Amino acid sequence: MKYFFFLTISILIVSCSSQQDLGTRVLHQKPKIYLDEYGNKLKENEFQERWRNKENNLTRWDYGTSDSGRVAKLVGPIxxxxxxxxxxxxxxxxxxxxxxxxxxxxxxxxxxxxxxxxxxxxxxxxxxxxxxxxxxxxxxxxxxxxxxxxxxxxxxxxxxxxxxxxxxxxxxxxxxxxxxxxxxxxxxxxxxxxxxxxxxxxxxxxxxxxxxxxxxxxxxxxxxxxxxxxxxxx
Structure with a gap:
């Protein structure tokens, strides 16, 4: 029982540490993947154009993934x-x-x-x-x-x-x-x-x-x- 408890705590610590390391790694990283509000891939210039066009009523949410790095996704509404x-x-x-x-x-x-x-x-x-x-x-x-x-x-x-x-x-x-x-x-x-x-x-x-x-x-x-x-x- 003690071994199981220690193993559970260790897994939680490793998981939290990994998430923090991922966040730290992508914080100042330029997005590698750009997605529209439906999850479809965009080129960077297409993303920027849609994001900055106020008529689209869109903002963005950036997040990190272990395999792709930083991802920028359009979300709405503003x-x-x-x-x-x-x-x-x-x-x-x-x-x-x-x-x-x-x-x-x-x-x-x-x-x-x-x-x-x-x-x-x-x-x-x-x-x-x-x-x-x-x-x-x-x-x-x-x-x-x-x-x-x-x-x-x-x-x-x-x-x-x-x-x-x-x-x-x-x-x-x-x-x-x-x-x-x-x-x-x-x-x-x-x-x-x-x-x-x-x-x-x-x-x-x-x-x-x-x-x-x-x-x-x-x-x-x-x-x-x-x-x-x-x-x-x-």
Whole structure:
């Protein structure tokens, strides 16, 4: 029994180590395979053209394989709309963060996916030093956004499975794990290179933007002339 237990633990360690080595190896590697949104192979120039054409409403997700190295795949959409019962969603966010929120709060949520090759901390190891370094950038625009837009609260969530060395007891903490992947299952449905961002308004409207995008630009979607482009009947 002890031998079996040791063997099981050894297999798990080797498996995790292999995955980390693969991620490290392909992190700064140029993609060797390009795929369209249906899984068909493309030439690099064809991929770039489809990806950068905004009318296609596509972003990308890069991943590593042991035999092919880095793979770039088109995914979509860039923007998606969702609707939820606001009170239920607010209650869930209160559970995830340990905070209480007013009934008129608007949430801006940054989201980091597991195994995202965009992340400087791949393979999924957000230790205290890395969080501190990242917050040196994100805290500035968090403060700016919450000052400019009334009742907006900014958080950054990480997919479950990413070890997060944060201080959830601190009242200033805004990095949290998406426990049981609630947010990923309900709004962040498209893993995208460099993450996704969501806006949640008290009416239950949710706007998600997939792929790399400045968070402060996403906040500008709250302006009435921009918001009505996505929710014209509000």
């Amino acid at each position: 923007y998606s709309r969702h609707f939820a019962t606001y009170s239920d969603l607010k209650e869930k966010l209160q559970i995830l963060t340990g905070r209480n929120f007013p009934d008129d709060a608007t949430f801006l949520l940054d989201y980091t996916y597991k195994d995202d090759l965009c992340s400087e901390s791949f393979p999924n190891n957000w230790n205290k030093a890395q969080i501190k370094r990242r917050k040196s950038f994100t805290s500035e625009w968090k403060t700016s956004i919450e000052k400019e837009y009334d009742n907006v609260i900014v958080f950054h969530f990480f997919e479950e499975g990413i070890p997060l060395k944060n201080d959830i007891a601190s009242p200033d903490e805004y990095y949290f794990q998406d426990l049981k992947n609630f947010l990923k299952s309900n709004m962040f449905l498209t893993p995208s290179l460099c993450g996704s961002i969501a806006l949640i308004k008290p009416g239950g409207q949710i706007l998600v933007r997939n792929g790399e995008y400045p968070t402060e630009f996403m906040a500008q979607h709250l302006r009435p002339e921009n918001w009505k482009l996505f929710f014209p009947q509000e």
